[in-house]
Amino acid sequence: MNHETVASRVESVSMASGIIAGISAFGATVYTPTGLSAVGVWLGIDDEPMIVILAPWLGDIATAAGVLSGCTYFYSQWKKRQSKRNVSMAESSESD
Incomplete structure (x- = not known):
């Protein structure tokens, strides 16, 4: 597989996981037990809400x-730089 395609796909997965982690952190903040429920x-x-338990894992x-x-x-x-260097070296050796 092309290295640029792999980099692009991994970047998309990274962005999606970052968005999911951000949303879960917000949800954990909203649904964190307070007052008497925190004492319970x-x-x-x-039990703690599942989003509160999962938020740190999603962040990781x-x-x-x-x-x-x-x-x-x-x-x-x-x-990319390596392939450009190889092409320029090949062109310079052909012109000699």
């Missing part, structure tokens, strides 16, 4: 996807 969660009588996934996206971007840039 602390005592183990009541978005971070990992961002790191992977950055790596594929720089790999793609390196391959």
Whole structure:
């Protein structure tokens, strides 16, 4: 598969996971137990909302996807420069 295509697809996945993590962080902020319900969660009588439990995991996934996206971007840039260098070297050796 073409390195530019891979970099583009990984970037799209990274952006989508970042958006999902942002939405889940907002949801966790809204649905975090407060007052007596927070005391109930602390005592183990009541459960935390699932969004509050999943928000940190989704943030970690978005971070990992961002790191992977950055790596594929720089790999793609390196391959572009390498191919340009090889083409220019081939042209200069042909003209000699």
